[in-house]
Amino acid sequence: MQIDMKRKELGNAGERLARDFLKKKGYRIHESNFRCRAGEIDIIARKKDWLAFIEVRTKSSANFGSPEESVSTAKKEKLVALALSYINSHQNLPPNWRIDFIGIELGHKGKATRIEHIENAVEG
Secondary structure (H helix, E strand, C coil): CCCCCCHHHHHHHHHHHHHHHHHHCCCEEEEEEEEECCEEEEEEEEECCEEEEEEEEEECCCCCCCCHHHCCHHHHHHHHHHHHHHHHHCCCCCCEEEEEEEEEEECHHHCEEEEEEEEEEECC
């Protein structure tokens, strides 16, 4: 992977790293890139009685702040709407849900230099 990765490639690489990271933490991946009219959720995963809707942000440089800082208020509101849409259209889901955030920073050659998982990053 080159440092000048295209945005989509960067996002796909980050989502792969995030899925692997979550699996190591005991999560079971339900879906990736769930799409509906309201938009897209990067990862939907389950751990025990919790369903986590996870926004992944990946950056290859420190320019323009950290991955965490790149999630706007409008995006947070959209994530809540997306989560509710998913819950209302699927059955047999865990009783609890939350919206998490995974920020990934990639260094030289596309290797993760930091993976930060923030549970309950957005109030639903």
